[in-house]
Amino acid sequence: MDLGLRDKVAIITGGSVGIGLAVAEGLAAEGANLVLVARNPDRVDAEAARIADKYGILVHGVAADVATAEGCNAVISGAQKAFGGADILINNAGTGSNETIQEATDEKWQYYWDLHVMAAVRLARGIVPQMKKRGGGVVLHNASICAVQPLWYEPIYNTTKSALMMFSKTLSTEVVGDNIRVNCINPGLILTPDWVKTARQLAGEDGYQAHLQGVADEYAAMKRFGTPEELAHFFVFLCSDKATYSTGSTYFVDGGMLKTI
Ligand code: NDP
Incomplete structure (x- = not known):
């Protein structure tokens, strides 16, 4: 099935590991060129080179912190310089927090606001004009069942x-007239290296797998984590020409974790 993604340019924030990396590989397998974004320059460059080589596409790595205005500007200008703009923007960079409302500082609230919300705002401001010039585009937000x-x-x-x-x-709603589709995906439990690292810290080498199974048993109706690749298929579909009537929606990919209709 031709998904119509060949030679499109896709920006993926948080594309160097976990879900973002799986989405990057899913799009690369369909022939899309990539702008891969993460803070650690070694990891982003290594993955950019590996993916370019494996799929025979172009990948431009950008080492930037999207929780800052400067980092977002580096992504916007990087896409412009490398490819003349982008057709697809995947706002994926993010991370869990761990606090109580009573104890968390203003600084912590502000950091997560910048990372999860302002990055999407700033990148939309810079990338939507690029998409308009190219005749349209797709923006996907990776939120969470949370x-x-x-x-x-x-x-x-x-x-x-x-x-x-x-x-x-x-x-x-703001960009629907510009042939730009915008959707949100709310994943449930997805087994990324970060989950494994945390489980190892909490339960040790002998106990981490049982710990992860306990989490899956408690939260997911399917009683297992999803893989980044299972989730990535959904992202790739929503980016594709097979999803042209989908905009303004939120889709759950959560193994039955959501308890409401
Ligand atoms: P990982 O921790 O595995 O990867 C996060 C990626 O984001 C890395 O590439 C990291 O690279 C990058 N990143 C983090 N902070 C920044 C930043 N400030 N600027 C640029 N890049 C950044 O995360 P997951 O793959 O697990 O999660 C990806 C997204 O999916 C997140 O938004 C998360 O909230 C969401 N999600 C995850 C679920 C799960 O179960 N895994 C469930 C529901 C939602 P570097 O450190 O080099 O910057």
Whole structure:
């Protein structure tokens, strides 16, 4: 099935590991060229070179912190310089938090607001004009099931991901006339290296797999984590010409974790 992605240019923030890396590989497998963004320059450059070589496409690595205005500007100008602009923007960079409302500082709230919300705002301001010049585009936001079904131990994550979901909806209405589709994806438990690292820290080498299974048993109806690749298929579909009537929506990919309709 031709997904119509060959020679498109896709920006993926947080593209050097985990979900972002799987989405990058999914798009690369369809022939899209990539702008891969993350802070650690060694990791982003290594993955950019590996993906370019494996799929025979062009990948431009940008080492930038999208929680800052300067970092977002580096992404916008990087896409412009490397490819003359972008057709697809995947706002994926993000991370869990761990706090109580009583104890978290203003600085912590501000950091997550900048990372989960302002990055999407700033990148939309810079990339939407590029998309308009190219005749349209796709923006996807990776929020979380926590945007609507919170986990008690990360109120900042829940709140900022919820705001990202609303931003996605609002942006979609602003750009629908420009042939730009905007959607949000809310994943459930996806087994990325970060989950494994945390489980190892909490339960040790002998206990980490049982710890992860315990998390899956508690939260996911399917009683397992999803893989980054399972989730990436969904992102690739929403970027493709097979999803041309989808905009302004939020889609859950969560193994049955959501408890409401
Ligand atoms: P990982 O921690 O595995 O990867 C995060 C990626 O984002 C890395 O490439 C990291 O690279 C990059 N990154 C982090 N902060 C910044 C920053 N400030 N600027 C630029 N890049 C940054 O995360 P996951 O793959 O698990 O998660 C990806 C997204 O999916 C997140 O938004 C997360 O909230 C969401 N999600 C994840 C779920 C899961 O179960 N894994 C479930 C639901 C949602 P570097 O450190 O070099 O910057």
